[in-house]
Amino acid sequence: MATKKVKATAKKVELTETFEKVQETAKNVNAQVMETASAVVEDVVTIGKEWTNKATETAKTYIEDIKDFDLNKGLNQVKATAKNLNTGALEVTESLVETTLVNGKEWQGVAEKAIKGGLKLADKQQDIVFDTLESVKGQMVKSVVRFRELFSKN
Secondary structure, three states, rough: HHHHHHHHHHHHHHHHHHHHHHHHHHHHHHHHHHHHHHHHHHHHHHHHHHHHHHHHHHHHHHHHHHHHOOHHHHHHHHHHHHHHHHHHHHHHHHHHHHHHHHOOOOOOOOHHHHHHHHHHHHHHHHHHHHHHHHHHHHHHHHHHHHHHHHHHHH
């Protein structure tokens, strides 16, 4: 009876360790997703600053050219250029955010598969352990019966 409890406790410890490994894997994947998302956000901010600097530089160039041309025409050109740059910046930012979301979903899918696979593996290991224990029990019962028969004849 005590050995049954010891074996059951050992089995629970083994399953607990497997679940802890699965949880650790999920935490690691989540940390990688967060790192990737942070890096993408940093890239978006950096690109936005670069585009702002470029737009400012382009606007200054057009303003200087306006002095030689019609003021309204130059302003319209500056507005059109700023509008084009802003539209481009928004498109790139949107693309980066969408890519980040898609990659995040893929990593979550990977983590989910890892967790499900770990649980399936733990389930199969548990079945193997019980099958083995039942076989050993059957062999022990047969051995005890034979042992009694041998010694009861003497």
